[in-house]
Amino acid sequence: MRRAIPLLVLFVLLAALPAPAQGILPSSFAGWTATNRGSFDGGGLPVINDDTTVPAPLSVAAAREYGFLSGERVNYARGVDESLYVELYRMKDPSGAYGEYSYLRKPDMSRTGPTDHSALSPAEAVVLVGNLVLFIQGSELVKDAKDLNVLVNEVSAKAQQGPLPTLSEHLPTKGLIERSDRYILGPLTLDQFFPVSQNDWLGFSTGAEAEVARYRVNGRELNLLIADFPTPQTAQKKLNELQQVYHVNAADADQNDSPVFGKRSITLLAIVFGARTRAEADKLLEQVQSGAEVTWNEPTFQFKEPPITTMIVGAIIGTGIICCFALISGIAFGGFRIVVKRLFPDKVFDRSSTMQVLQLGLGSKPINSEDFYGIERNQPK
Numbered sequence: 202m203r204r205a206i207p208l209l210v211l212f213v214l215l216a217a218l219p220a221p222a223q224g225i226l227p228s229s230f231a232g233w234t235a236t237n238r239g240s241f242d243g244g245g246l247p248v249i250n251d252d253t254t255v256p257a258p259l260s261v262a263a264a265r266e267y268g269f270l271s272g273e274r275v276n277y278a279r280g281v282d283e284s285l286y287v288e289l290y291r292m293k294d295p296s297g298a299y300g301e302y303s304y305l306r307k308p309d310m311s312r313t314g315p316t317d318h319s320a321l322s323p324a325e326a327v328v329l330v331g332n333l334v335l336f337i338q339g340s341e342l343v344k345d346a347k348d349l350n351v352l353v354n355e356v357s358a359k360a361q362q363g364p365l366p367t368l369s370e371h372l373p374t375k376g377l378i379e380r381s382d383r384y385i386l387g388p389l390t391l392d393q394f395f396p397v398s399q400n401d402w403l404g405f406s407t408g409a410e411a412e413v414a415r416y417r418v419n420g421r422e423l424n425l426l427i428a429d430f431p432t433p434q435t436a437q438k439k440l441n442e443l444q445q446v447y448h449v450n451a452a453d454a455d456q457n458d459s460p461v462f463g464k465r466s467i468t469l470l471a472i473v474f475g476a477r478t479r480a481e482a483d484k485l486l487e488q489v490q491s492g493a494e495v496t497w498n499e500p501t502f503q504f505k506e507p508p509i510t511t512m513i514v515g516a517i518i519g520t521g522i523i524c525c526f527a528l529i530s531g532i533a534f535g536g537f538r539i540v541v542k543r544l545f546p547d548k549v550f551d552r553s554s555t556m557q558v559l560q561l562g563l564g565s566k567p568i569n570s571e572d573f574y575g576i577e578r579n580q581p582k
Contacts, residue, residue, distance in 0.1 A: 225333065226275045226289050227355045231348040233277040233285060241272040241288070263304050264290065266387025268297035283340075289356070290334040295363040300384040302329040305336055308380050312343065315353040318365070320380065321346070328353055331360030368412040371427055371469060373488035378422075381415040395426050395474060397447065397461070403428055404439055418476075418484055425485050426472040436470045443472070450479075466490055 228235045242261065264272075270291045277285040290305075292298040302318060305327045310320030318329035326342050328335040330353055339345060366384055385391045388401040394413045403409055403426075411428040430436040440463060443449040449463045449472065462482035463472040471489040476482035541549050 224273045224275075224289075225291065225356060225359045226273050226287060227352070230277075230355055231351040233279045233348065233352075235275050236278045237276040239274050241274055263387070263390045263393070264301060266390050267300040267304070268293035268386075269301070285345075286338040287352070288336040290336070292332045292334065295332050295361065296366050296384075297386065298329055298332045298334050299365045300386050300390075301334045302327055303383045304390065305334065306380055310380065315346070315350045330357045331362045333360045366410065366412075368410060368427060368429055371489055372412060372414050372425070373416070373485060375488065376416040376418050376485075378415045378417060383413050385411040385413060391426075395424055395472075397474065402443070402446070404430070404435075407431075407435070409439075416485060418481060421475070421477075421481070423476050423482070423485060424474040425489075426474070427489060428470045428472075430468050430470065433465075433467050436465050436468050440465050440470055462486065464489070 224238065224240075226235070226238075270293055272291065273289040275287050275289075277287065279285075290298070290301050292301055299318065306320045307322070307325065307327075310322045310325065310327065312321040313319060314321040314326050314328050316328055316330065320327050321342060323341065323343055324338060326335070326337040326339075326349065328337070328349070333356060335353070335356065337349065342349065368384065369382055372382060383390075383394050385394070387405055388399060388403070391397075391403060391405075391411060391413070392399045395411075403411060405411075408431045409428050411426055413424065413426050416423045416425055428436075428439075430439060440449070443461075443463065444451075447461055449461045451460065459474070460476065460478075460482075461472060461474055462476060462479055463470060464486045465471075466489060469489065471486050473482040473485050476485075538550055
């Protein structure tokens with residue numbers, strides 16, 4: 202019996218523990234049922250970007266640079282021959298999730314999916330939901346778009362919402378190759394889309410963030426990088442470093458096989474790779490402008506003193522208004538007291554039991570409190 206009691210206590214404690222978490226992806230939705238569930242460490246499937254298969258280690262490194270926390274993978278089935286494969290990337294914040302979404306998006310995903318930031322093809326889809334990213338594979342995703350909406354709605358309830366990066370708003374639209382823009386937060390990911398160097402030459406460790414995109418200018422394909430720095434001084438310092446190390450804006454750039462051109466616009470640093478001449482690069486660089494504007498001719502408020510006649514008339518009118526208000530208030534207050542004293546004598550105002558009248562003794566008749574009401578009271582004999 203003594204041995205059975207500890208075992209019984211242990212059993213009760215284990216039963217009281219909460220059940221393990223089921224994950225973010227639902228077990229069923231819109232007729233789809235999970236048949237297999239697992240997790241991954243950020244690698245996921247090999248990702249295809251710009252028609253080039255990215256090895257799994259690079260995919261893992263990119264996810265970690267974007268702030269990868271955990272991942273889920275679930276196989277769903279409906280009926281006999283319908284199946285879906287879903288991967289969920291949970292990132293530390295919506296900015297990192299936006300970067301992972303831009304990384305997973307492929308050129309053939311030309312359709313818009315369930316959210317504003319989603320891309321869809323007949324066989325694959327990428328959806329951004331707060332700090333979560335969904336990568337979906339199926340045979341007829343366009344036909345199953347309504348089912349995907351149900352899945353996204355269930356997942357969004359567990360997502361962390363927040364502002365998304367706005368750096369892509371500074372990208373020029375003329376000549377932009379669709380779905381070629383990528384949000385970058387680390388040097389390894391940057392080297393995949395803007396191959397200059399694998400080290401942190403841009404300064405991500407000091408707070409920089411970047412957006413890269415491909416453009417078609419005069420029949421040639423150019424790569425544009427826009428980086429945002431905390432201060433204009435930091436951006437100018439970085440441009441000076443790049444001019445020394447990578448010969449950005451070099452005078453003999455025309456003879457260089459792979460010249461690099463750049464310019465600074467307040468806190469933004471724009472760099473073009475792949476242009477043959479400065480004039481060709483300027484067609485992109487001149488379109489990059491920072492959203493902040495500094496001007497010296499900002500309109501200010503100027504006080505104008507009114508004429509003396511206006512001031513005198515205003516003073517007279519104001520005084521008259523105050524006098525009228527005082528007169529009306531006095532009449533109203535006095536009339537109210539008189540009415541109350543007539544209706545309720547010696548009960549509200551000037552009660553004889555609590556009222557004392559100071560007398561100078563100049564007259565022979567004493568003053569009584571009843572005199573205030575114009576009534577006579579029976580005096581005791």
